[in-house]
Amino acid sequence: MIPRPMTPIVVFAAWASLGMKNSSGSVRRARVVLHGEQADSGRSHRMSPSKNPYKDPWWERVVADGVPPRPGSHGVSDADTFDVIVAGAGAGGYVTAIVAAQGGASVLILEAAAEGGGTTYKSGAGMWVPDNSLMLARGRGPNRDWAIHHMARLAFPKVYDADAPNLGLEQRDYDLIETYYEHAATALDELRDLGFPLMEFPSFTGNYEAMVEYHSDTENGFGAHLAPMKDTGEYGAGVHMVARLEAMAVARGVEMRTEHRVTGVIQDADGAVIGVTATTPGGDVELHARRGVVFATGGYPHNRELAAENFPGGLYGSCAVPTARGDFIAIATELGAELGNMGEGWGTEHPLEQMVRDGEVAEHNGTYPGDSVLMVNGAGKRVVNEKMTYHERSKIHFVRDEDGGLPNHLMFIVFDRFIVEDETSQPNKWPDPNPSNYWVISGETLDDLAAQIAARLEGLSEATGGYTLKPEFAANLKATVERFHAFARNGVDEDFHRGETDIELDWTGPSHVENDKNPTMWPLDDGPYYAIIMAGSVLDTNGGPRASAAGEILRADGSVIPGLYGVGNCVASVAGAGYWSGGSTLGPIVTFATLTGKHLAAQPARELQAS
Numbered sequence: 001m002i003p004r005p006m007t008p009i010v011v012f013a014a015w016a017s018l019g020m021k022n023s024s025g026s027v028r029r030a031r032v033v034l035h036g037e038q039a040d041s042g043r044s045h046r047m048s049p050s051k052n053p054y055k056d057p058w059w060e061r062v063v064a065d066g067v068p069p070r071p072g073s074h075g076v077s078d079a080d081t082f083d084v085i086v087a088g089a090g091a092g093g094y095v096t097a098i099v100a101a102q103g104g105a106s107v108l109i110l111e112a113a114a115e116g117g118g119t120t121y122k123s124g125a126g127m128w129v130p131d132n133s134l135m136l137a138r139g140r141g142p143n144r145d146w147a148i149h150h151m152a153r154l155a156f157p158k159v160y161d162a163d164a165p166n167l168g169l170e171q172r173d174y175d176l177i178e179t180y181y182e183h184a185a186t187a188l189d190e191l192r193d194l195g196f197p198l199m200e201f202p203s204f205t206g207n208y209e210a211m212v213e214y215h216s217d218t219e220n221g222f223g224a225h226l227a228p229m230k231d232t233g234e235y236g237a238g239v240h241m242v243a244r245l246e247a248m249a250v251a252r253g254v255e256m257r258t259e260h261r262v263t264g265v266i267q268d269a270d271g272a273v274i275g276v277t278a279t280t281p282g283g284d285v286e287l288h289a290r291r292g293v294v295f296a297t298g299g300y301p302h303n304r305e306l307a308a309e310n311f312p313g314g315l316y317g318s319c320a321v322p323t324a325r326g327d328f329i330a331i332a333t334e335l336g337a338e339l340g341n342m343g344e345g346w347g348t349e350h351p352l353e354q355m356v357r358d359g360e361v362a363e364h365n366g367t368y369p370g371d372s373v374l375m376v377n378g379a380g381k382r383v384v385n386e387k388m389t390y391h392e393r394s395k396i397h398f399v400r401d402e403d404g405g406l407p408n409h410l411m412f413i414v415f416d417r418f419i420v421e422d423e424t425s426q427p428n429k430w431p432d433p434n435p436s437n438y439w440v441i442s443g444e445t446l447d448d449l450a451a452q453i454a455a456r457l458e459g460l461s462e463a464t465g466g467y468t469l470k471p472e473f474a475a476n477l478k479a480t481v482e483r484f485h486a487f488a489r490n491g492v493d494e495d496f497h498r499g500e501t502d503i504e505l506d507w508t509g510p511s512h513v514e515n516d517k518n519p520t521m522w523p524l525d526d527g528p529y530y531a532i533i534m535a536g537s538v539l540d541t542n543g544g545p546r547a548s549a550a551g552e553i554l555r556a557d558g559s560v561i562p563g564l565y566g567v568g569n570c571v572a573s574v575a576g577a578g579y580w581s582g583g584s585t586l587g588p589i590v591t592f593a594t595l596t597g598k599h600l601a602a603q604p605a606r607e608l609q610a611s
């Protein structure tokens with residue numbers, strides 16, 4: 001990718017005596033110019049529609065009773081002081097606000113976009129909750145030992161040691177994982193009791209009792225995956241999750257103001273955070289918080305500079321909402337917060353051309369449905385099991401070779417007419433493979449396809465920084481397809497073991513009727529052939545300031561920045577490099593937001609007085 005010019009980070013840590021003061025003296029405003037702020041001034045971010053704009057019978061069924069709209073401002077008063085101010089109206093922000101309000105706090109949510117819901121609204125709303133009450137009621141678990149090892153191993157694979165104290169992890173990382181295990185099931189039960197019905201996440205094919213365990217450990221992990229339940233008793237997605245949280249917030253008197261992008265914090269003379277500054281269409285405002293300010297502002301995939309610093313080769317876009325710009329990172333760093341997990345995200349892949357054109361992609365790519373499909377790198381070689389779960393598969397794009405190059409920076413899905421013509425309902429369906437779409441490349445033969453891909457890449461040269469195929473691409477592609485055909489005929493992928501796990505079989509989508517060996521593999525037909533250029537991406541990033549289990553933002557020495565809190569994808573995730581399952585983003589987000597909301601409700605109110 002072509003490096004873009006850095007946005008200057010200008011700090012106005014101006015001491016001032018205007019506005020509110022605490023009883024002990026003056027206030028200061030830590031104000032940084034945020035990513036794209038100048039370009040953004042006066043612009044109102046409209047949010048994208050719900051996931052899956054393509055015709056998909058599965059999605060049509062999920063929203064058969066209507067798509068709840070994204071929430072707007074509500075309960076707006078002229079108050080400028082609250083117990084708690086929350087920045088960001090996604091899952092993290094809503095749950096914190098609801099729990100704090102339930103505990104008696106007055107709460108204001110400020111949302112940068114014109115509508116709330118964030119990336120949560122686009123999500124499948126799965127929540128991975130080990131030993132949750134629904135699975136226990138079915139007689140599965142408890143299995144604490146398995147859960148702790150599973151989380152530690154995936155989160156910190158480089159240091160995990162099953163026999164070492166703390167499993168080889170740093171104390172604080174181990175403690176957060178343990179806290180998650182100890183509180184997740186209770187937090188979800190409490191949320192349900194506050195008005196958020198839950199159910200087991202269903203199996204996509206219906207062939208299993210519930211969603212297959214993401215890492216195919218059906219003996220231990222099965223049943224940990226929860227979802228919101230609609231009034232009809234059916235599975236509810238992110239659109240339903242947000243609608244439910246919104247209703248719960250309104251019922252508890254939580255006020256929400258949209259088009260308020262929080263740009264900085266106000267501190268008292270002791271350094272405690274006692275308020276925020278925000279930009280609005282009507283100008284900048286200052287608002288004050290007696291018990292704390294919580295950032296729940298999502299990750300930073302749409303901040304190209306931060307992405308380039310933290311992901312090899314950078315990110316071209318993401319399916320996170322466009323306001324996922326990492327505002328909290330600049331603000332908290334200015335206050336001395338320690339950052340963690342910065343090079344990590346909830347991995348996926350997206351069509352390069354969608355990201356180059358739109359930045360925000362509508363949906364994420366779970367798996368590549370169908371059997372007559374494979375994926376090659378720029379040298380025309382298979383380098384990964386294409387049916388591998390998305391987070392793990394996406395990591396291949398960022399792997400460096402011995403020379404420091406990125407041989408898999410772009411990957412090419414190659415498929416045939418069977419895939420194009422398939423109309424199977426598949427929630428994980430890739431972007432519409434119909435050749436009429438601008439991201440699909442066609443060729444009569446494999447040589448022709450290779451030439452068409454090369455030509456397409458030439459047109460994308462500015463965006464990719466001059467990326468080209470290796471000279472051997474066409475020859476290797478033909479050899480790779482031949483080898484894949486041989487594996488498919490025998491039903492065994494000798495190179496990457498495709499189709500050997502339960503989740504691959506549950507998610508694989510349609511197979512040729514005559515395929516009786518391995519439903520995930522079948523030889524491509526004689527052409528025409530099709531390709532989509534894929535780049536590594538994220539559902540959202542999950543690195544940022546380090547937070548305690550109660551959401552308190554920490555300095556490098558472990559001390560707390562008083563009054564400053566963070567939850568969700570804007571802080572360093574408990575999951576580290578791992579993806580414990582689908583739902584391992586929202587499970588921890590809801591759990592730690594619950595702990596943060598309770599902590600805030602129990603805080604003494606700081607005495608603020610008008611200057």
Ligand SMILES: Cc1cc2nc3c(=O)[nH]c(=O)nc-3n(C[C@H](O)[C@H](O)[C@H](O)COP(=O)(O)OP(=O)(O)OC[C@H]3O[C@@H](n4cnc5c(N)ncnc54)[C@H](O)[C@@H]3O)c2cc1C
Pocket residue numbers: 051087088089090091092093110111112113115116117118119120121122123124125126127128260261262263296297298299319320321323324325327328346362363364539540567568569570582583584585586587589
């Ligand atoms: C298609 C898709 C499917 C997914 N499916 C799942 C799933 O099934 N299970 C799962 O666990 N995860 C899933 N995810 C990931 C999940 O949606 C996110 O990890 C999660 O919703 C993030 O929640 P959050 O509260 O941290 O952020 P968000 O929901 O993004 O909320 C952050 C909010 O903060 C606002 N904001 C940003 N900056 C500011 C500012 N300066 N001031 C005020 N407001 C600001 C944003 O506009 C946004 O509304 C999916 C994601 C996608 C895209």
